[in-house]
Amino acid sequence: xxxxxxxxxxxxxxxxxxxxxxxxxxxxxxxxxxxxxxxxxxxxxxxxxxxxxxxxxxxxxxxxxxxxxxxxxxxxxxxxxxxxxxxxxxxxxxxxxxxxxxxxxxxxxxxxxxxxxxxxxxxxxxxxxxxxxxxxxxxxxxxxxxxxxxxxxxxxxxxxxxxxxxxxxxxxxxxxxxxxxxxxxxxxxxxxxxxxxxxxxxxxxxxxxxxxxxxxxxxxxxxxxxxxxxxxxxxxxxxxxxxxxxxxxxxxxxxxxxxxxxxxxxxxxxxxxxxxxxxxxxxxxxxxxxxxxxxxxxxxxxxxxxxxxxxxxxxxxxxxxxxx
Numbered sequence: 001x002x003x004x005x006x007x008x009x010x011x012x013x014x015x016x017x018x019x020x021x022x023x024x025x026x027x028x029x030x031x032x033x034x035x036x037x038x039x040x041x042x043x044x045x046x047x048x049x050x051x052x053x054x055x056x057x058x059x060x061x062x063x064x065x066x067x068x069x070x071x072x073x074x075x076x077x078x079x080x081x082x083x084x085x086x087x088x089x090x091x092x093x094x095x096x097x098x099x100x101x102x103x104x105x106x107x108x109x110x111x112x113x114x115x116x117x118x119x120x121x122x123x124x125x126x127x128x129x130x131x132x133x134x135x136x137x138x139x140x141x142x143x144x145x146x147x148x149x150x151x152x153x154x155x156x157x158x159x160x161x162x163x164x165x166x167x168x169x170x171x172x173x174x175x176x177x178x179x180x181x182x183x184x185x186x187x188x189x190x191x192x193x194x195x196x197x198x199x200x201x202x203x204x205x206x207x208x209x210x211x212x213x214x215x216x217x218x219x220x221x222x223x224x225x226x227x228x229x230x231x232x233x234x235x236x237x238x239x240x241x242x243x244x245x246x247x248x249x250x251x252x253x254x255x256x257x258x259x260x261x262x263x264x265x266x267x268x269x270x271x272x273x274x275x276x277x278x279x280x281x282x283x284x285x286x287x288x289x290x291x292x293x294x295x296x297x298x299x300x301x302x303x304x305x306x307x308x309x310x311x312x313x314x315x316x317x318x319x320x321x322x323x324x
Contacts, residue, residue, distance in 0.1 A: 008125075022045055057087055079108045134261070
């Protein structure tokens with residue numbers, strides 16, 4: 001299952017609204033087929049792995065990060081492919097929350113006589129498929145908030161200068177985050193201050209830039225900005241007051257309706273605070289630089305002050321890396 005999870009990571013950010021799934025087929029202790037969801041969501045991981053395994057799939061075990069689909073769509077059900085290939089046993093990471101599947105795939109495999117084991121490395125599988133779960137069950141994308149700050153929690157000096165707080169390795173990791181998300185969001189203040197392009201510029205990943213989203217309530221983003229000037233070749237969602245309610249919740253719902261499952265938020269402080277206040281942030285990516293800004297530098301989070309430690313928002317650290 002570990003290999004299947006690694007394969008599922010490969011196309012995160014490329015398969016929406018479908019999940020990015022990994023599948024490994026093992027027979028007599030040897031890997032005979034492996035697959036992962038292809039860009040655009042098809043072919044599915046199981047179909048890819050079965051094609052590579054060929055006749056060796058008969059009597060084998062399939063390890064799949066997400067429950068195989070059982071519904072007919074643009075492609076036949078993956079359960080049908082597994083059954084017809086002669087797979088004897090299927091090990092599933094987590095159940096697919098899509099109402100068209102949601103246990104039906106597992107039930108169909110068992111009815112066909114296959115042994116099915118569910119919940120192997122489930123926490124990791126759920127984390128990998130959090131975007132799917134949020135879109136199906138909460139009607140919004142999974143939201144990851146990226147904060148690059150000094151040791152004293154500042155994201156810019158008092159003059160607004162913020163380039164660069166972190167080093168080159170940290171910025172490269174940030175571009176990898178962009179490549180693994182369907183969309184990236186910033187506020188108008190960040191758009192005006194930095195005039196970013198919001199693309200992925202790592203060699204080999206240039207084609208994996210996410211949909212750009214700008215929260216611009218007052219319509220301040222000029223036509224000459226890099227974001228608007230490149231909109232003819234790079235997708236841009238420009239949210240203004242003319243679009244109706246620009247509070248985070250309704251905007252996230254609209255993004256989910258458009259198939260966005262994984263959203264990376266890169267700034268600024270006002271947008272980050274509004275998302276946190278609304279309880280809409282699932283993951284924090286905190287890049288802490290060994291520097292002190294002090295004074296009237298811009299704080300990463302504003303307006304969330306609490307009076308008692310008992311009311312402080314607590315987060316669980318899942319990974320720590322030294323990025324130079």
